[in-house]
Amino acid sequence: MLATETVENYLKAIYLLQRDAAADEASMGKIAAALGVTAGTATSMVKKLVAARLARHERFGGVRLTTKGTRAALDILRRHRLVETFLVDTLGLDWSVVHDEAERLEHAISPMVLDALDRHLGRPAFDPHGDPIPRADGALQESEAMPMSELGSGDAARLVRVLDQRGDSLRFLRASGLKVGATLRVVAIEPGAGVMRIRPDGGSIVSMSTTAAARVLVRPTRSRH
Amino acid sequence: MLATETVENYLKAIYLLQRDAAADEASMGKIAAALGVTAGTATSMVKKLVAARLARHERFGGVRLTTKGTRAALDILRRHRLVETFLVDTLGLDWSVVHDEAERLEHAISPMVLDALDRHLGRPAFDPHGDPIPRADGALQESEAMPMSELGSGDAARLVRVLDQRGDSLRFLRASGLKVGATLRVVAIEPGAGVMRIRPDGGSIVSMSTTAAARVLVRPTRSRH
DNA sequence: CGCATAAGTTTGACGACTCAAACTCTAGGT
DNA sequence: ACCTAGAGTTTGAGTCGTCAAACTTATGCG
Ligand SMILES: [Mn+2]
Ligand SMILES: [Mn+2]
Ligand SMILES: [Mn+2]
Ligand SMILES: [Mn+2]
Numbered sequence: 001m002l003a004t005e006t007v008e009n010y011l012k013a014i015y016l017l018q019r020d021a022a023a024d025e026a027s028m029g030k031i032a033a034a035l036g037v038t039a040g041t042a043t044s045m046v047k048k049l050v051a052a053r054l055a056r057h058e059r060f061g062g063v064r065l066t067t068k069g070t071r072a073a074l075d076i077l078r079r080h081r082l083v084e085t086f087l088v089d090t091l092g093l094d095w096s097v098v099h100d101e102a103e104r105l106e107h108a109i110s111p112m113v114l115d116a117l118d119r120h121l122g123r124p125a126f127d128p129h130g131d132p133i134p135r136a137d138g139a140l141q142e143s144e145a146m147p148m149s150e151l152g153s154g155d156a157a158r159l160v161r162v163l164d165q166r167g168d169s170l171r172f173l174r175a176s177g178l179k180v181g182a183t184l185r186v187v188a189i190e191p192g193a194g195v196m197r198i199r200p201d202g203g204s205i206v207s208m209s210t211t212a213a214a215r216v217l218v219r220p221t222r223s224r225h
Numbered sequence: 226m227l228a229t230e231t232v233e234n235y236l237k238a239i240y241l242l243q244r245d246a247a248a249d250e251a252s253m254g255k256i257a258a259a260l261g262v263t264a265g266t267a268t269s270m271v272k273k274l275v276a277a278r279l280a281r282h283e284r285f286g287g288v289r290l291t292t293k294g295t296r297a298a299l300d301i302l303r304r305h306r307l308v309e310t311f312l313v314d315t316l317g318l319d320w321s322v323v324h325d326e327a328e329r330l331e332h333a334i335s336p337m338v339l340d341a342l343d344r345h346l347g348r349p350a351f352d353p354h355g356d357p358i359p360r361a362d363g364a365l366q367e368s369e370a371m372p373m374s375e376l377g378s379g380d381a382a383r384l385v386r387v388l389d390q391r392g393d394s395l396r397f398l399r400a401s402g403l404k405v406g407a408t409l410r411v412v413a414i415e416p417g418a419g420v421m422r423i424r425p426d427g428g429s430i431v432s433m434s435t436t437a438a439a440r441v442l443v444r445p446t447r448s449r450h
Numbered sequence: 451c452g453c454a455t456a457a458g459t460t461t462g463a464c465g466a467c468t469c470a471a472a473c474t475c476t477a478g479g480t
Numbered sequence: 481a482c483c484t485a486g487a488g489t490t491t492g493a494g495t496c497g498t499c500a501a502a503c504t505t506a507t508g509c510g
Contacts, residue, residue: 091341
């Protein structure tokens with residue numbers, strides 16, 4: 001609304017980088033990379049965010065959103081994830097393509113349309129990738145979950161979230177029957193090869209590297225084997 | 226896609242102005258007014274359209290879309306009207322608010338989302354205002370209809386299209402039970418006062434000026450009175 | 451006919467966003 | 481402690497879309 005589309009993109013990128021960073025701040029280089037822009041462009045844009053009291057930054061230091069900037073970022077994230085949910089649940093698009101679509105649509109959704117969409121979808125708490133959808137008031141409940149790589153052989157679990165959202169990762173998981181909500185069991189672990197063998201309920205066994213498995217979050221289920 | 230959001234807006238505006246103009250061309254002043262921009266801005270923008278072979282224009286003359294420009298305009302119109310249909314049919318928004326929402330969303334809809342939307346809506350031929358939705362190939366079938374003002378006293382008809390799409394007109398019509406698809410009967414005509422009295426099926430009698438009625442299109446039904 | 455007025459055009463400027471390239475700072479390794 | 485490679489910043493310039501204001505053209509009224 002008030003912020004330009006570009007500013008919205010910067011806010012969302014900084015929010016996500018900050019969330020994943022150890023020091024709880026986003027580096028200028030990563031901001032630039034996330035937005036596909038040169039470092040100089042990012043620097044001058046951040047200067048604008050600071051002037052608008054959306055972020056804090058000192059020369060050669062990291063970037064951190066203010067409360068106001070965080071609120072704005074959560075609003076954009078809410079739009080993004082609700083749109084993704086709509087594209088998958090209502091229109092039936094594949095979860096590997098919806099991110100790019102939402103990246104554009106998120107900027108064109110008014111509060112009225114957003115609320116109608118939210119109601120239509122049944123006020124979902126999670127998007128198709130298992131990412132939590134910020135509520136209208138900015139509340140964000142992360143789901144309790146552990147990396148699939150930490151499961152032991154024979155453990156059963158439910159897939160709750162996918163962190164690696166590159167298209168080919170998502171297509172591999174879908175093709176394997178590994179979607180959010182699916183239950184699965186660890187068939188075997190080969191620590192030497194760095195590979196786990198997983199059997200999704202009702203599917204056939206698939207092999208994944210433990211690094212790939214670490215980016216799939218699960219919740220262990222009552223194991224009755 | 227290729228055209229910028231601004232260019233898309235110009236193309237759509239010129240298409241609609243051209244369609245409604247006697248000389249089948251859009252004047253620079255009306256283009257500027259339609260886009261809320263100064264005449265100088267419109268002039269320079271049209272120059273760009275001409276350079277892109279999307280329009281033709283000679284100094285101090287009217288503006289006319291080329292075949293290429295018309296095709297592009299119809300594509301945008303298709304996105305606009307499908308989005309409006311979605312907002313009303315799927316999300317339940319009022320027909321008086323969807324135009325402004327669609328005005329922004331139309332630029333963020335990819336071919337893939339557009340087709341999924343079209344399928345989800347059952348490939349509708351008309352939008353909530355009765356305006357025809359251009360097909361993917363650019364075909365556009367106008368519906369056979371006459372102005373309600375030309376009905377005689379006692380005539381029955383079905384409302385098929387609303388030309389005046391200002392918010393208060395649309396809200397008046399909806400509040401009166403006059404929506405697309407509704408059947409109605411002319412109760413009385415007062416030529417002196419310039420007023421018609423209409424009874425929508427299952428509603429109560431409303432008065433409308435004949436000029437307002439002229440902007441409501443109907444198809445007469447088997448009159449069995 | 452002639453000209454005042456409306457319509458359209460041109461010009462110069464600006465804000466938003468971007469890049470390339472020159473520059474400056476920081477931090478880690480010797 | 482120093483130096484340097486990498487990270488960050490600044491500068492100058494360009495594109496896009498816009499406005500205000502000066503200017504030009506067409507035309508219809510007297
Ligand atoms: Mn975006
Ligand atoms: Mn997502
Ligand atoms: Mn538009
Ligand atoms: Mn419409």
